[in-house]
Amino acid sequence: xxxxxxxxxxxxxxxxxxxxxxxxxxxxxxxxxxFPQDQKDxxxxxxxxxVVLGSLEVLASVDRKTLTTGLVGKRYFSFSHQxxxxxxxxxxxxxxxxxxxxxxxxxxxxxxxxSVGSTFLTRACYTSAVAFCCLTDIFKTRDQKTPATYFEYxxxxxxxxxxxxxxxxxxxxxxxxxxxxxxxxxxxxxGERRTKFHVPVKTSTRERVIQVWAHQRVxxxxxGTGRYKxxxxxxxxxxxxxxxLDVIEICLPDQWRIYQMFIAHLERVYxxxxxxxxxxxxxxxxxxxxxxxxxxxxxxxxLSG
Amino acid sequence: xxxxxxxxxxxxxxxxxxxxxxxxxxxxxxxxxxFPQDQKDxxxxxxxxxVVLGSLEVLASVDRKTLTTGLVGKRYFSFSHQxxxxxxxxxxxxxxxxxxxxxxxxxxxxxxxxSVGSTFLTRACYTSAVAFCCLTDIFKTRDQKTPATYFEYxxxxxxxxxxxxxxxxxxxxxxxxxxxxxxxxxxxxxGERRTKFHVPVKTSTRERVIQVWAHQRVxxxxxGTGRYKxxxxxxxxxxxxxxxLDVIEICLPDQWRIYQMFIAHLERVYxxxxxxxxxxxxxxxxxxxxxxxxxxxxxxxxLSG
Numbered sequence: 001x002x003x004x005x006x007x008x009x010x011x012x013x014x015x016x017x018x019x020x021x022x023x024x025x026x027x028x029x030x031x032x033x034x035f036p037q038d039q040k041d042x043x044x045x046x047x048x049x050x051v052v053l054g055s056l057e058v059l060a061s062v063d064r065k066t067l068t069t070g071l072v073g074k075r076y077f078s079f080s081h082q083x084x085x086x087x088x089x090x091x092x093x094x095x096x097x098x099x100x101x102x103x104x105x106x107x108x109x110x111x112x113x114x115s116v117g118s119t120f121l122t123r124a125c126y127t128s129a130v131a132f133c134c135l136t137d138i139f140k141t142r143d144q145k146t147p148a149t150y151f152e153y154x155x156x157x158x159x160x161x162x163x164x165x166x167x168x169x170x171x172x173x174x175x176x177x178x179x180x181x182x183x184x185x186x187x188x189x190x191g192e193r194r195t196k197f198h199v200p201v202k203t204s205t206r207e208r209v210i211q212v213w214a215h216q217r218v219x220x221x222x223x224g225t226g227r228y229k230x231x232x233x234x235x236x237x238x239x240x241x242x243x244x245l246d247v248i249e250i251c252l253p254d255q256w257r258i259y260q261m262f263i264a265h266l267e268r269v270y271x272x273x274x275x276x277x278x279x280x281x282x283x284x285x286x287x288x289x290x291x292x293x294x295x296x297x298x299x300x301x302x303l304s305g
Numbered sequence: 306x307x308x309x310x311x312x313x314x315x316x317x318x319x320x321x322x323x324x325x326x327x328x329x330x331x332x333x334x335x336x337x338x339x340f341p342q343d344q345k346d347x348x349x350x351x352x353x354x355x356v357v358l359g360s361l362e363v364l365a366s367v368d369r370k371t372l373t374t375g376l377v378g379k380r381y382f383s384f385s386h387q388x389x390x391x392x393x394x395x396x397x398x399x400x401x402x403x404x405x406x407x408x409x410x411x412x413x414x415x416x417x418x419x420s421v422g423s424t425f426l427t428r429a430c431y432t433s434a435v436a437f438c439c440l441t442d443i444f445k446t447r448d449q450k451t452p453a454t455y456f457e458y459x460x461x462x463x464x465x466x467x468x469x470x471x472x473x474x475x476x477x478x479x480x481x482x483x484x485x486x487x488x489x490x491x492x493x494x495x496g497e498r499r500t501k502f503h504v505p506v507k508t509s510t511r512e513r514v515i516q517v518w519a520h521q522r523v524x525x526x527x528x529g530t531g532r533y534k535x536x537x538x539x540x541x542x543x544x545x546x547x548x549x550l551d552v553i554e555i556c557l558p559d560q561w562r563i564y565q566m567f568i569a570h571l572e573r574v575y576x577x578x579x580x581x582x583x584x585x586x587x588x589x590x591x592x593x594x595x596x597x598x599x600x601x602x603x604x605x606x607x608l609s610g
Contacts, residue, residue: 180562182563218568255485
């Protein structure tokens with residue numbers, strides 16, 4: 001099978017899925033080489049597409065376990081392989097069809113976002129993120145770094161491509177006779193007197209999220225309030241209990257309200273799988289605009305204005 | 306041997322040190338029961354003294370490894386037992402003599418701090434902290450929670466005793482038609498219209514320290530700037546490379562400067578083993594008052610004023 005000029009071997013049913021995983025991993029390693037050099041390089045789109053399609057191909061031959069959850073309106077399952085089970089996968093967001101994934105990456109290349117819509121874009125990004133993450137969950141042992149880094153590449157590349165702008169990962173923040181750099185997640189600077197974005201990317205937030213508001217506070221203090229718009233991008237907040245196979249979402253909306261009121265203002269929080277309790281924050285003071293990530297593709301021009 | 310009415314069995318040279326460790330651990334479990342009820346309970350002083358003396362007794366029969374370090378003026382060693390090595394111990398701060406430890410806890414009971422001086426108090430607290438931590442390092446596997454919780458008990462109890470005030474661990478931070486609690490480290494409130502202290506306690510800070518400044522920012526925003534004085538208490542910032550047996554200190558003074566200038570103002574940062582680079586921050590703008598912890602006993606009245 002040839003995707004964008006790169007040959008991806010088709011798997012026979014009896015081929016070792018470990019070997020197929022190694023092939024996906026070698027594509028990921030190419031991503032590791034390219035991404036730090038030029039985040040919007042179009043070859044990264046091709047590599048990501050190969051990683052996602054390769055991951056889906058392996059996962060198609062792997063067992064699934066239905067999970068229970070009290071989260072109203074959500075359904076989850078896990079992939080399982082040789083006694084290991086993957087993170088929880090939202091059944092309604094997961095696109096099995098390789099054709100859908102190809103359509104998504106075509107949309108990234110052509111930037112024709114309006115016609116496909118926010119929900120499709122959210123699902124396709126969700127699938128692109130979790131497919132490879134689930135693969136590492138079941139084929140690697142206790143590797144949390146690879147999924148987190150992959151997620152950063154995926155979101156970083158997509159946003160860089162959409163904004164036509166490469167991010168930096170640190171900022172000069174002192175002036176006069178002092179100088180220091182603040183290491184941050186992505187900073188996208190659209191140019192002189194134009195919008196600048198502060199974009200932290202996390203697979204889940206847990207107790208470390210206060211850092212996001214604190215960094216935003218530093219940027220507001222150094223550059224003027226609102227000069228950098230804070231946009232947090234997250235995968236999900238699900239937690240799978242490996243014994244009971246039950247899925248919950250860990251959310252601290254009261255803490256988020258306190259941070260939004262007293263530390264700094266975040267412009268958006270995008271999720272690929274929007275947690276129920278955070279999704280409700282959009283409707284009451286102190287409002288936090290928590291949205292599905294697909295919305296970004298439709299409102300980035302308004303946000304950049 | 307009887308310490309403060311509690312019998313601590315004396316160890317024979319041939320007695321199993323594992324068993325002695327279990328005895329220290331059972332005293333620690335008593336600490337776990339008492340501390341949450343009344344942090345300044347004088348029985349906690351007795352239990353802490355037993356844990357420290359018991360730990361020193363076991364450690365006296367254990368091998369030591371000299372460590373190398375490029376830290377000018379500092380010397381470190383590790384305890385080692387059956388192939389495991391403990392965290393790095395600062396040789397010049399470690400008090401071997403049980404008599405010194407007894408003198409220290411007597412000083413806590415009598416609050417006669419001026420006569421013994423800041424350096425003795427720092428060394429005695431340092432020894433009280435690391436002795437038990439080293440014991441868990443070499444007798445338990447991958448347990449980071451027990452040393453961290455013990456350190457919180459030790460510092461929490463000492464400060465509660467000195468200030469004659471029990472801390473809380475959360476604060477109401479919203480008002481009007483909203484309400485929410487901010488979970489914090491220790492909050493010591495000396496009473497109406499008197500000083501309030503925000504006291505985070507960490508064995509080491511690493512990348513999570515921004516949370517301390519961010520919480521201080523929230524308190525400043527909700528209650529008025531400076532109404533809660535921020536006092537961070539840390540053990541050390543040493544990192545031992547288990548292969549080369551070399552000790553370094555992980556310090557990010559530029560990050561700390563940015564936080565102190567743009568997030569909030571911390572009144573003090575106390576260390577039991579002051580990292581060289583943080584110790585220098587006291588002398589230039591933006592000043593951060595990094596001091597040895599023994600100073601707290603001599604300046605708490607001035608800070609409370």
